[in-house]
Amino acid sequence: MAVQPEGTPCWADAMFGDVEGAKSFYGDVLGWTFGESSTEYGNYTQAYSDGKAVAAVVPPMPGQEGQSAWCLYFASPDVAATAGKIRDNGGEVLMEPMQVGDFGSMLLARDPGGVVFGVWQAGVHEGFEKTGEPGAYCWAEVFTRDPAKADAFFPAVFPYRAQQLEDEAIDFRIFNLGDETVLGRMKMTDEFPPEVAPYLNVYFSVDDCDAAVTRATERGGVLRLGPMDSPFGRFATLSDPQGAAFSVVDLTTTKGDMPKASDVS
Known part of the structure; x- marks a missing residue:
């Protein structure tokens, strides 16, 4: 690798x-x-x-x-x-x-x-040895209450090209390296309690989103959102028993059209 x-x-x-x-x-x-x-x-x-x-x-x-x-x-x-x-x-x-x-x-x-x-x-540890497969990391989103700061900061630190999703329902931006989309940025709405600090939400791929949610909740995890369908896969957001937030997604179960995104100058 x-x-x-x-x-x-x-x-x-x-x-x-x-x-x-x-x-x-x-x-x-x-x-x-x-x-x-x-x-x-x-x-x-x-x-x-x-x-x-x-x-x-x-x-x-x-x-x-x-x-x-x-x-x-x-x-x-x-x-x-x-x-x-x-x-x-x-x-x-x-x-x-x-x-x-x-x-x-x-x-x-x-x-x-x-x-x-x-x-x-x-060095000798180059990072993930697999991604985008069940059991592995596949995606992440910056959840922030101040999208303007995130949108200025991340492309200044890393060589990202930004695109804004053309969706009036959410304020969502994606960051690309070349032709590959590597990171999302979501504006936190009032639905997030004020005590929830801004964070990076990490997604892990699973074979079956609903089955993973069942296993997680049976083991003391808390379902925060979903499971729900999307053009990117069926996903859910959880907290583990020690409070760490993460998401699971079945990348093979997609529904709906991919949203359009426009370049940001």
Whole structure:
């Protein structure tokens, strides 16, 4: 697998106070298996689907306990240079660029609207070993209350070309790398309670959306939205038992016409 182009979502992980509980939940819902925890790197534990690395779970570091959440990482050829772009465009670097053995280098940041994300400069760990297949990452959307800030920030930090969906019902933008759409941006409406912070919603592909929702809710997950049909697939948004939000989507069950999108200058 080649190193991903700059700005490509390339990895996802989450901190859990109960790592064993998270492994049991996602193992059941997404079919993941887990490798040995790496004590050298804070008991970081990789998740696998069909033997291919798809995500990781890790316990919080002392003093960093809090709400569990999925973190999406974007590929960068130079995390230090990306850190500069983040600061220059109104973002905040939460964790300075850090070498992680020979695996690669990372940073954590927050956009001007409050969305937390990661950046990954690949070493021997190049990121997802599969995407877009059941059990693997397939899509993500920036949920923000300040779309103007997100729309200015992300294409300034990464080489994105933006398009706006021609839909009066929602304010939705997509970011492209070349001909590939890699990220969405959704304006959070008043339907989102004020205590819900802006976030990156990560989608994992499943064979059957409804069956995945049933497994998740039976295991203590909370259904937040759906399941519902769309031109992109049948999807649902959930919170896991520790409060981390994520979505599942069956990419093979599509309904309706693809919305039109127009370039944004």
